[in-house]
Amino acid sequence: MLSENGLRALALLAALPAASWGQVPRFSTGAELVVLSATAVDGKGRPVTDLRAEELKIFEEGRPQRLAHFSEGRDLPARVLLLVDASGSMNTELKVTSTRMAAYQILGSLGPEDEIALAGFDQDYWGLVPFTRDRERIKKAFDEIVPFGSTALHDALDRAARDLASHGEGRRAVVVITDGMDTASQHTPDEVIAHSRALDVPIYAVSVVSPLDDPSSSLFVGRQKPSPASVGSAVLARYASLSGGAAFSISDFNGLRRAATQIAGELKHQYRLGYDPPEGPARFRRVEVRSTRKGVVVRTRSGYVPAS
Numbered sequence: 001m002l003s004e005n006g007l008r009a010l011a012l013l014a015a016l017p018a019a020s021w022g023q024v025p026r027f028s029t030g031a032e033l034v035v036l037s038a039t040a041v042d043g044k045g046r047p048v049t050d051l052r053a054e055e056l057k058i059f060e061e062g063r064p065q066r067l068a069h070f071s072e073g074r075d076l077p078a079r080v081l082l083l084v085d086a087s088g089s090m091n092t093e094l095k096v097t098s099t100r101m102a103a104y105q106i107l108g109s110l111g112p113e114d115e116i117a118l119a120g121f122d123q124d125y126w127g128l129v130p131f132t133r134d135r136e137r138i139k140k141a142f143d144e145i146v147p148f149g150s151t152a153l154h155d156a157l158d159r160a161a162r163d164l165a166s167h168g169e170g171r172r173a174v175v176v177i178t179d180g181m182d183t184a185s186q187h188t189p190d191e192v193i194a195h196s197r198a199l200d201v202p203i204y205a206v207s208v209v210s211p212l213d214d215p216s217s218s219l220f221v222g223r224q225k226p227s228p229a230s231v232g233s234a235v236l237a238r239y240a241s242l243s244g245g246a247a248f249s250i251s252d253f254n255g256l257r258r259a260a261t262q263i264a265g266e267l268k269h270q271y272r273l274g275y276d277p278p279e280g281p282a283r284f285r286r287v288e289v290r291s292t293r294k295g296v297v298v299r300t301r302s303g304y305v306p307a308s
Helices: 004-013 093-109 135-144 153-165 189-196 228-243 253-268
Strands: 034-041 056-060 063-065 067-072 079-085 115-121 125-132 172-178 203-208 246-250 271-275 285-291 297-299
Touching: 034 056, 034 285, 056 067, 056 271, 079 093, 079 153, 093 135, 093 172, 093 203, 093 253, 115 135, 115 153, 125 135, 125 153, 153 172, 153 189, 153 228, 172 228, 172 253, 189 228, 203 228, 203 253, 228 246, 246 253, 285 297
Parallel strands: 079 115, 079 172, 172 203, 203 246
Antiparallel strands: 034 271, 034 297, 056 063, 056 285, 067 271, 115 125
């Protein structure tokens, strides 16, 4: 018999096309372009919404590539997989309330056409709600989350990114809400990062921490000796950076609101870029996208593995 967690996982996976975990994700375009989801921000971290194709330069292993496809994703709905930490380390009133508030802020910041799925994790990973536009269904499902058990954060991120990558092209992201501490994963952070950076799925990490562990708080005490929460947040920041997403440490409502607004704003203005991969062996290749517009930084995944 399947456990309750196993049944929940099947509920979410039933909404996603099957994908072999042993295969490197391939691109769905007929021309076999390397397709990149990209976000452009200015010096203040605000989304840049009016970039032109001629203002973008793509480099593979440091060599310039010709941009063959350019589009803005504003006309396409987004798919966001909310991944919520349901482990025992989240079993405090502050963390439970902050997690729910962070999710509600993200739900409220997305457009009505955008689809949301909800998954939870402790030592296991399971689906709660498959992709839907019904925000109330997502909110109601939070009542089923009872923090308990150990934390397999890295394994859950690996599963979530792979699940979402198998669900077709378009605007998309995994948003994980957690305290950042892992106690039970089978995979190491480096192993999961090696997997996730080859996927075109931006990861946004929202670390729910106390003011003592929040670098933006006046009460922060981790400058001399980082706490476990600060170390966990740093690992999540690596995930986000290599996947083209962003990471946030939050300890108050203003931080929640800023993180949700930024995540939704970036998803609404996600660019889709494509180029023909040069010939060569099927190994991981580093990719970088730059803008010729002064002060603009472009974030995208750090590389890919070409089809063999």
